[in-house]
Amino acid sequence: MNIRHLLDPEQVRLARRRKGGLTAARHVLAAVTLTVGVAALSVPAWAQTEDELAKQYKIESMKQALETKERYDLYGLRFASDQSAVPADAQSLLDDIAATLKNFPEWHLRIVGHTDATADPQHNQALSLDRANAIKAGLVERGVDEQRLATAGAGESRPLAGNDTPEGRALNRRVELIRFTDSAEAKRLLKAMSDYLDAQKAISFDYDAALEVVTNDKQKLALSSSGMVTLNRPDKIRAARAGGFVDVETLFDGKTLTVLGKNANKYTQLEVPGTIDHLIDELRTKYDRPLPAADLLGTNAYAALMEDVYDSKDLGSGVINGTECDFLAFRKDEVDLQVWIAHGDSPYPCKYVLTSRLVTDGPQYSVEIRNWSTGDKAMKDDFAFQNATNAEKIDLKDLQDKTSELPSNFAMGGKQ
Template sequence: MSIRRRLAVEIFTGIVLAAMASGPSWAQGTAAKPSSREEVQQALQTREQYDVHGLRFAADKSTLEPGSEALLDDIATALKNFPDWHLRIVGHTDATGSAEANVRLSLERADTIKAALVKRGIAPDRLMVEGAGQSRPVASNDTEEGKALNRRVELVRIADSPEAKKLLKAMSDYLAAQKALSFAYDANLQVVTNTDQKLGLASSGTVVLSRPDKVRATRSGGFVDTEALFDGKTLTLLGKNVNKYTQIETPGTVDQLIDELKDKQGLPLPGADLLMTNAYDELMEGVYDSKDLGSGVINGHECDSLAFRKDDVDFQIWVAQGEQPYPCRLVITSSQVMGEPEYSIQIRDWKSGDGVVTDDFAFKNATNAEKIDVKDLKQNISELPGHFIVGDEK
């Protein structure tokens, strides 16, 4: 087995270490405090989740109570034995008090743990902190026992793969260098019903891009049949299924158009982040975990499989190997939405340079479509049909 493939296998054993701030264990409830540093290290290496007793905070405070020193020593020793490990320290609270105050308190507790480990010789850049407040309970806040379970500090072992970042950057640089590109795609938007049934809405389409300021995108599915054209000055959105269109004056580049559609109109282009000249920066914003999963095959092409995590989403991308490192598949999972729905886009028929057939990207209105206001057309070109309702966060 190659070194790279062996590393790809090893990273699948992500380590989650849960340390209770007070009260009994919230997971299996059977693990006692490790009696030796070796046992702490073994737990970090081999168990997906491990509850460590002994890290306790004073009520409504971020000050560690006495008795935590030995446990912190053990954790620091394990980190020193494995210098490639990185930890994400996440503070949690119960629902007592305001949500805003609990976010501050949970972050302060995470900072306390980080400072204690840094004091013990762990480099600060190996430790990340987050305050989740009361947003991710593991038990009911209606009882004192449940509240105690929710007051916790979680240490998550994370990966920071230079190779994954390098491969993603190479893809971004390649895309930015293409003056013209085109591809077809198949997309699937997964939704979760109020009975926890996962359903997929499938669509297909095409994208033709001519930098810096022209793009044509189509999308056709069971609920929608649309076309978007941009000629550097005017964006035209055509609902083919209703034979209506709207136009928005928005002169600028394709990058500026993507921001306009996403931030102001709520109508992102398919795989929009991949089309931007700074795709790497857009994709990597907020990423705290990166993995190189080795190789995979998409549409007969061998690809590098890369996985990344943010606070609100996970995304996995397959990048074609060879001289044209284009994206073959992208899967985005909403980790903070009930049911963890996902959106995937699989790319085929990739072309670039002279292989791309372009035109003037002007709207011809060959079907005598009726012009209407953009807000009236949105309901006819949305990814979701009207009777679907966006779900709650976790």
């Protein structure tokens, strides 16, 4: 993503990521909108050329990098222009990769193709995936179990150097090898949480959240807030969030959505008839106002959270607010996700953390859940807007700035 996120002491400029790059993480980033962090997203300056890196290749260096860093950028696979067939002079590299995987039978390997930016982005995306799949096919031919291999195409989206010189473009044309973990137990535990959530018709909980930004001098700042959520499936929800710069309440009765900016004493209403799932999608895609913890509120949280996950780990137990939990970690290209799930017959989410992988210094968004209740123990609500403070009704666009997570001296910047 060619976007810079800047912050200085007087003004913060946030850049929304372009819509085309949101598919992979749109569910998991719902709670943070698109402002997961503020930092410089830079392209490193490489001191070596592609030819020099290719000549330095040794099977030992690849194995060591995969063992210690879990990734390796492979050069020397010089595909013909606009072609995905593995060149004849690169067959020995495939021999080395296959031999390494046979020596480490517990390893799984993800093969990610990358291109320069000389063609159409969509074409580059498809071409990079075709090349990764060609390498996978070559490894399968060499006896590697297909179940141990995964592929992806990043196209031109993650350059290592600038695309304005031949040398830079050559560095960007690479194959990335990533060692990953595929934990069946982590997936089972997450699915059990999702099934439990789906079975609950009434849920209420309180939460504490922190949204991090990163300054240009690498100082992390956490914007903290607290809130509550009450829902009755399939079509009623109330969510409130209050922090140093925001005090907002959202209500939905199955037909009408009300958003109340308590600090401004103004509200807006929209007709969005349907289920909570429909409301979540409408708020996220049409109005850019995702509900807090949206990934956990809709049906089939497992599908939303696992979309595009390639690495899953069961990290044992943890304790959140005195509750013993299973600690799980998942990885996508854009974000890392950590989830703590309560032990016992009510495997509810105690905490989850999203960490950006595309923004320098990895700013994150975290939510800790308290006072989890379901069924008859859940908080009762009629989900009706009463307007007890005689708030003024205004258009949604006029309410946006008055219900922002960020302080008033933060200004939204454009793409760069």
